[in-house]
Amino acid sequence: MLQIAEHISLKPYHTFHIEVYAKYFVEVKSVADLLKLMDTTIYKEYPNLIMGGGSNLLFCKDYEGLIIKNTIKGIELLNEDDTYVYIKANAGEVWHELVQYCIEKGYGGIENLSLIPGCVGAAPMQNIGAYGIEIKEVIQEVHALHKDSKQIEIFSNEACQFAYRESVFKRALKNQYIILSVVLKLTKKPLLNTSYGAIQAALAAKNIEHPSIKEVSEAVIAIRSSKLPNPAVLGNAGSFFKNPEITKEAFEVFSKQFPTAPFYPSINEQVKIPAGWLIEQCGWKGKVIGNTGAHKEQALVLVNYGNAQGNEIYNLALAIQQSVKEKFNIEIEPEVNIYI
Ligand code: EPU
Numbered sequence: 001m002l003q004i005a006e007h008i009s010l011k012p013y014h015t016f017h018i019e020v021y022a023k024y025f026v027e028v029k030s031v032a033d034l035l036k037l038m039d040t041t042i043y044k045e046y047p048n049l050i051m052g053g054g055s056n057l058l059f060c061k062d063y064e065g066l067i068i069k070n071t072i073k074g075i076e077l078l079n080e081d082d083t084y085v086y087i088k089a090n091a092g093e094v095w096h097e098l099v100q101y102c103i104e105k106g107y108g109g110i111e112n113l114s115l116i117p118g119c120v121g122a123a124p125m126q127n128i129g130a131y132g133i134e135i136k137e138v139i140q141e142v143h144a145l146h147k148d149s150k151q152i153e154i155f156s157n158e159a160c161q162f163a164y165r166e167s168v169f170k171r172a173l174k175n176q177y178i179i180l181s182v183v184l185k186l187t188k189k190p191l192l193n194t195s196y197g198a199i200q201a202a203l204a205a206k207n208i209e210h211p212s213i214k215e216v217s218e219a220v221i222a223i224r225s226s227k228l229p230n231p232a233v234l235g236n237a238g239s240f241f242k243n244p245e246i247t248k249e250a251f252e253v254f255s256k257q258f259p260t261a262p263f264y265p266s267i268n269e270q271v272k273i274p275a276g277w278l279i280e281q282c283g284w285k286g287k288v289i290g291n292t293g294a295h296k297e298q299a300l301v302l303v304n305y306g307n308a309q310g311n312e313i314y315n316l317a318l319a320i321q322q323s324v325k326e327k328f329n330i331e332i333e334p335e336v337n338i339y340i
Contacts, residue, residue: 002033004042014054015117015231018310024066042066050178052119056237058338060310070121075101083188090181091121103214107186109138111217112193115224117231121179125169127162131196131220136162140185144177165242165335192216198223227297235304241332245270275332276300282323292316
């Protein structure tokens with residue numbers, strides 16, 4: 001049954017836990033419901049926002065439109081051979097539950113992405129990534145509903161135009177599609193990526209030389225839990241900014257001035273600098289300003305210490321951006337979607 005509610009608090013539905021209201025709110029449990037919703041006057045007359053786990057959103061004011069919470073569930077084994085399995089997961093599945101399901105079945109490829117908050121539908125949108133893996137490495141297809149034609153279209157990995165925290169759904173096709181499901185190509189024979197220093201250290205501390213996918217997942221969970229605040233306890237949206245990428249030439253100038261800065265090579269001869277380091281160097285790490293601040297273990301994560309308004313967090317983000325620009329001449333760009 002499709003029920004459009006009015007004037008709903010979004011506090012429980014997004015991980016910053018800010019008290020804002022949606023004019024209309026609806027939960028959609030099936031594609032049929034979604035199609036029915038698209039025929040309603042409210043859908044046709046108001047702007048809409050598709051919400052999964054609400055883990056990458058900052059609301060600075062009430063949402064004067066329709067929030068569509070996608071809770072279309074289901075995980076299905078589509079195909080398998082000796083080496084690979086093809087798993088279709090619907091957008092409303094909780095991402096970490098999918099990771100756990102795959103680990104239990106022995107399907108490798110997403111164990112490094114353990115404990116990332118949010119739902120499956122958001123994963124391709126921003127090409128989620130952590131600890132040496134991005135979801136683009138295992139995505140076979142993305143199935144999405146075209147809002148205008150109401151047809152389901154299948155995007156190949158290439159058509160998704162994945163890049164660091166980017167996809168075609170955030171850029172050229174923004175707001176045109178509703179992601180319904182993803183098909184992942186996972187391995188039956190573990191092909192682990194334990195190159196990330198903290199994973200190696202966590203495994204070494206337990207004397208694990210030949211880890212299973214479950215042990216890699218446990219290492220990632222331990223690292224995340226030690227560094228990143230749990231959004232159920234302290235409102236936050238994970239990394240607030242993307243790590244900036246600068247040209248090789250700019251990096252040469254930068255590294256002479258700041259020789260201790262961490263950096264990673266990136267695509268197209270660019271160099272990626274961790275925004276967390278830049279923010280910490282500007283003195284923001286652990287700083288509390290009113291109801292908000294940059295987290296004490298990871299400066300890239302802005303937190304809501306209680307009753308923060310969206311604007312307080314937004315203003316903090318602006319001040320951080322400005323000080324990074326002044327000190328390093330580097331622009332940092334929010335990763336979080338901000339509704340001003
Ligand atoms: N660093 C600092 N100070 C800080 C934070 C980090 O100096 O306050 C330094 C660290 O010492 C390290 C470097 O920055 O040398 C990188 O830090 P970290 O490994 O914590 O990763 P990150 O680059 O800050 C990215 C992702 C995270 C992901 C981690 C692990 C982005 C925007 N963030 O953070 O993703 O978990 O790598 O792979 O790319 C998220 O997107 O919400 C998220 C948490």
